[in-house]
Amino acid sequence: SVASTKVCSLDEEEGPPLEETPIPIVPSSISDRYKVGRMIGDGNFAVVHECVEHSTGRAYALKIINKGKCRGKEHMIQNEVAILRRVKHPNIVLLIEEMDTYSELYLVMELVKGGDLFDAITSTNRYTERDASGMLYNLANAIKYLHSLNIVHRDIKPENLLVYEHQDGSTSLKLGDFGLATVVDGPLYTVCGTPTYVAPEIIAETGYGLKVDIWAAGVITYILLCGFPPFRGSTDDQEALFDQILLGQLEFPLPYWDNVSDSAKELIVSMLQVEVDQRYTALQVLEHPWVTNDGLSENEHQLSVAGKIKKHFNTGPKPSNNTPGVSVMTLDHDFSIQRSGSLDFYQNPGMFWIRMQLNTEKMYHGLIIIIFFYKLSNCIFNINNNELIMLKSTF
Structure with a gap:
């Protein structure tokens, strides 16, 4: 059973062993x-x-x-x-x-050594709605706490949900990587996140707040129950994905959803409302019967999602230099890239989604530039003298 206890840590994952590196000299x-x-x-x-x-x-x-x-x-x-x-x-x-x-x-x-959320699902022998419900319970509790402090995470995705293994053998989740997190004291407009999990109001640039985290959690819950995301564009058409997200037309295609309860589908619909006022809060998620009843404990049908997750999300051994919890690049304010390196493996492994806003008074006020970089696995980006610079890096 994957997540039976309602709790993963920074910067630890399984995968190929790292090359031997010298122990750093520390104070x-x-x-x-x-x-x-x-x-x-x-x-x-x-x-x-x-x-x-x-x-x-x-x-x-x-x-x-x-x-x-x-x-x-x-x-x-x-x-x-x-x-x-x-x-x-x-x-x-x-x-x-x-x-x-x-x-x-x-x-x-x-320190948490249990890998990330997808690692847990693809490595387990048995996985049911009850397991998925326990995972959402963990995540919704983290979100509820953050939102009580007016903190929005803005980068909730499986890679940032890490598995904590308790001494009694049970497991739970912890949310890591707060590189994009910020305090909400009014509408936010910075375009950031990972395409598969990004909320429609972020794409629309109409201003957003805490509930973008609920949208991301809804996408993750959908994936937990069928193995693929609710909104999918072709590998060479990211705008098609954004259009689907903006419309928010949710489907539960057969036969993948045949054995999933109506209660789970109802909850997902409530979490993936395009209209922010109609979208659930974290408290409403926690109070939903599918969560309070452990994913309807009578529904112990095994879900066959591991293979689909492996196919759609390129799971498996990860590069040694890509560690959950290490903020890749999180710039802010004038002449800024809000995220460099948010990957959407379903869309195209190795494709970086970057949206840059140059909003100083003197240059490019309000200009939005969308840049898609394909098949670049070792790069970061920086602003230097008002220019976008690509740098070699160990991404």
Whole structure:
């Protein structure tokens, strides 16, 4: 059973072993308390190592952010860390402590070794609606907590839902990667996210708020029950996908939905309402019978979704340098790219979806540029002297 307990951590995933890397030299404030071990992931400006606390023997993830690689982007790090300081919830990756030096910022994070959501489904021998309901319960609890703080995550997707394995053998989920999270104090207009999970109001640029997270959770729930996303465009036509999302015409095609309960379908419809006012809140999701009744416990029919997930989402061993929880690139404010590296594996493995808004008063006010990069697996992007620059990187 995949998710029977209602709770995964930063920067840890299964896959091919990483190449041997030297143990970093860390300040005494770190080494006196933690033994730093192997690297378990890296991003554009951060690496993540396992570490063990000397006094307790507990393992954590040590995220080391290179400030030199973040010049001009300091605000994005500050924003992410500020949010991580605030959030403390069993379904959210926990920041244990932070240590700041002149050249690096060290974040000691909770460590979870169970892989991500899709890993859990594709590796289990038995998977039912009850399991899917437990997963949604975990996610909705995390969202409810964030929204109570007026925090929107904006990048809820299976890769950021990590599996925590309890001592009794049960598993639960934790939400990680807060690189796009922000406090909502009015309508947001920054276009960001991953295409498969992005809400229609983000695409429409009409202003959005907390409920974009509910839309993403609805898409994930749909996938959990059939193995493919509700809105699908061809691999070479991203705009077709956006058009489908804007229309929000939801279907439950046979035979894939034959054995799924009407209660589950009803909940998904309520989570994927194009009209934001009609879309469920996290509390309404948690109070829905399909969630409170553990996915209708009488429905123990096994769902055959693992193969479809593998086909549509390119699951399996992941590149060693692509680690859940390591923020790839999260710029903000003027001359900014809000996300570089949000991948939609269903649409086209290796395709990056980037939407850039240049909104200074002097140049390109209100100009929206949509750029699609195909088959670029090792690149990041930066703004330099008002130009878009592509850089080689270990993405």
